[in-house]
Amino acid sequence: MTVTDAPRIISARLGKPRSWTLETYLADGGYRGLRAALAMTPQQIHDHVNVANILGRGGAGFEAGRKWGMLRKAEPLYLTINGDESEPATFKDHALIEGDPHQLIEGSLICAYAIGADQVFIYTRGEFPLAIERLEAALNEAYAYGAVGRNIFGSEFSIDIVVHPGAGAYICGEETAMLESLEGKRGYPRIKPPHFPAAIGLYGAPTIVNNVETVSNLPWVVLNGGEAFAALGEGRSKGTKLIALAGHVKRPGNYELEWAKVSFRDLMYDPRLGGGIRDDNELKAFIPGGVSSPWLGPEHLDVLLANDAIAAVGSMAGSGSVIPMDHTTCTVRVAWRIVRFFHRESCGQCTPCREGSGWLEKILERIENGQGRESDLDLLMDICDNISPGVTWPPAQTTICVLGPSMPPAVAAGIRTFRDEYLAHIREGRCPLPPDRLPRKLAHV
Amino acid sequence: MARLTPDNQQRARELIALYPHSRSALIPILHLLQGQDGYLSEDGMGDVAELLGLTAAEVRGTATFYDMFHLEPVGRYVVAVCTNIACMLQGAYRLLEHAEERLGVAPGGTTGDGLFTLEDAECLALCGNAPCLTVNWRFFGDVDLGRFDTLVEDLRAGRLDDEVPPHGTLSRVQRATGLQAGGEGAAGAASEGVPAALPTHLDLDTRRTTAAVASMDAGHLEGGT
Numbered sequence: 001m002t003v004t005d006a007p008r009i010i011s012a013r014l015g016k017p018r019s020w021t022l023e024t025y026l027a028d029g030g031y032r033g034l035r036a037a038l039a040m041t042p043q044q045i046h047d048h049v050n051v052a053n054i055l056g057r058g059g060a061g062f063e064a065g066r067k068w069g070m071l072r073k074a075e076p077l078y079l080t081i082n083g084d085e086s087e088p089a090t091f092k093d094h095a096l097i098e099g100d101p102h103q104l105i106e107g108s109l110i111c112a113y114a115i116g117a118d119q120v121f122i123y124t125r126g127e128f129p130l131a132i133e134r135l136e137a138a139l140n141e142a143y144a145y146g147a148v149g150r151n152i153f154g155s156e157f158s159i160d161i162v163v164h165p166g167a168g169a170y171i172c173g174e175e176t177a178m179l180e181s182l183e184g185k186r187g188y189p190r191i192k193p194p195h196f197p198a199a200i201g202l203y204g205a206p207t208i209v210n211n212v213e214t215v216s217n218l219p220w221v222v223l224n225g226g227e228a229f230a231a232l233g234e235g236r237s238k239g240t241k242l243i244a245l246a247g248h249v250k251r252p253g254n255y256e257l258e259w260a261k262v263s264f265r266d267l268m269y270d271p272r273l274g275g276g277i278r279d280d281n282e283l284k285a286f287i288p289g290g291v292s293s294p295w296l297g298p299e300h301l302d303v304l305l306a307n308d309a310i311a312a313v314g315s316m317a318g319s320g321s322v323i324p325m326d327h328t329t330c331t332v333r334v335a336w337r338i339v340r341f342f343h344r345e346s347c348g349q350c351t352p353c354r355e356g357s358g359w360l361e362k363i364l365e366r367i368e369n370g371q372g373r374e375s376d377l378d379l380l381m382d383i384c385d386n387i388s389p390g391v392t393w394p395p396a397q398t399t400i401c402v403l404g405p406s407m408p409p410a411v412a413a414g415i416r417t418f419r420d421e422y423l424a425h426i427r428e429g430r431c432p433l434p435p436d437r438l439p440r441k442l443a444h445v
Numbered sequence: 446m447a448r449l450t451p452d453n454q455q456r457a458r459e460l461i462a463l464y465p466h467s468r469s470a471l472i473p474i475l476h477l478l479q480g481q482d483g484y485l486s487e488d489g490m491g492d493v494a495e496l497l498g499l500t501a502a503e504v505r506g507t508a509t510f511y512d513m514f515h516l517e518p519v520g521r522y523v524v525a526v527c528t529n530i531a532c533m534l535q536g537a538y539r540l541l542e543h544a545e546e547r548l549g550v551a552p553g554g555t556t557g558d559g560l561f562t563l564e565d566a567e568c569l570a571l572c573g574n575a576p577c578l579t580v581n582w583r584f585f586g587d588v589d590l591g592r593f594d595t596l597v598e599d600l601r602a603g604r605l606d607d608e609v610p611p612h613g614t615l616s617r618v619q620r621a622t623g624l625q626a627g628g629e630g631a632a633g634a635a636s637e638g639v640p641a642a643l644p645t646h647l648d649l650d651t652r653r654t655t656a657a658v659a660s661m662d663a664g665h666l667e668g669g670t
Contacts, residue, residue: 168512
């Protein structure tokens, strides 16, 4: 048993009554981090964040302090917070915005002060109206309290925050697509280089894009110091991580855990966490870091939840979404649903992704419905190879962004690990697992 | 129905004032328009284009990229059933088929009485309460077939109108202030407080559709200590 007694850094108030109000936040010591930050120089805060080694919590896992250090020195300079959480089975930022909007505001302000931003935009997924309402209400409270706006807490520091709603597009979680969307355009990812936001971001100005969970850590880091944060976790994975556990466990939910101390087995089976696989079924496979990540199996249960440990077995920690699947799960069906998602969400700029996603979906659909051919397995891998040459991990890419290369892992996992199951679909002319067919009517993509 | 009402014209101008470049207000203003009419009409989008100095094609081209915007009228209640992986693993397609039978429409369709539009949605980020759905983007988690029937009855009878606002309503809380820090909004100068057409605070405590946070409630996070 390795669930540690690490403090809950970002989820301490979640689930408490009226956790989203200024009253609750202040009673819990809220905005002390911002006051402490304003007594420091921006460089001192940056030093704390470097020592803390906070890896970006959005999925890519890039060091926040290093990202700040890459900012092109120019004016104006923007901070944008990425709250467009849409990765399937990831629901941690949703809970953080809805449950603790003041923590997000305070973290954003500390970041804005440290990097010298001129304005902050919190891009919030449009499908989260309650989160938007609570964030907007919290922001009104924060302005009235003197924490945002002109001369914050009597200091020389002035800044505005604007809550910006999205309108339903997974791709806008990709940082450059988010900036396009924030400029009032279609969410088309920009090509990098040259469009690294720290150099050429919002309106062409240098811009930091940080994830909601990443900045939610900042009040604690400033108050307790980067070293206290770095004392938690191991290796590159410092501090705690909010893990979104979904799928076939008895107790799905968000769990804040010390990084690099808890194994997947603990997460899924500990009675205080996942509580075991539903109906005490056998675990067939699990997706360790959002649906873009390569699948792992029961033989990986003792791998620790940590960036390096998961990378060592050929996958990634990604967004922190873990999806266990029990032995009744059809892996063709799961791969089909994941690919269908990317097909619907492909922005259409790059041919391998736009066309490949549709091909993959159609072929998987016919296999699941018992009309597949044995040659389909090679065809699927060939399409994957066109999207991501070599179908290796980390993926090579032929596209502007990583949406396309996010598809092959689910397909390759099936064909490489569950080849017999794919062949059974084809030879028996039906799915061997219940329900043995896809829904009669599928929405038009 | 079509053009922005004078109140919404005013709110649109306030939104424009929050951004360094006016086009950034396009999506928030389209939400305003959809909140007014339930969908984006040609005339309404024309009005928005005029307000922002954009062409009709720029507005329409942006609107069509985003799933939340409807360019045709929809039902009073848009029921979006999530069928993505976490919900699928918990029987979402059975729920969707049940919804089709119960409402008599396929995904994308609207019932004859104009009450319900059914959608097959992508992940709604409520995976701790799968299967889930939203009605006019308000969340309902752990929806079994019986709960779905009850929900439909409650909606039909208007019993949920307090927590499920008309389709298109994004936020019922309005920003209380313009830019204050001395930044120059697209309107020129930093604006002062805006008149509150909507409340700047809402008793969000009384809302029952807080399932995303319910998944965080006692029992689900205690293990994280």
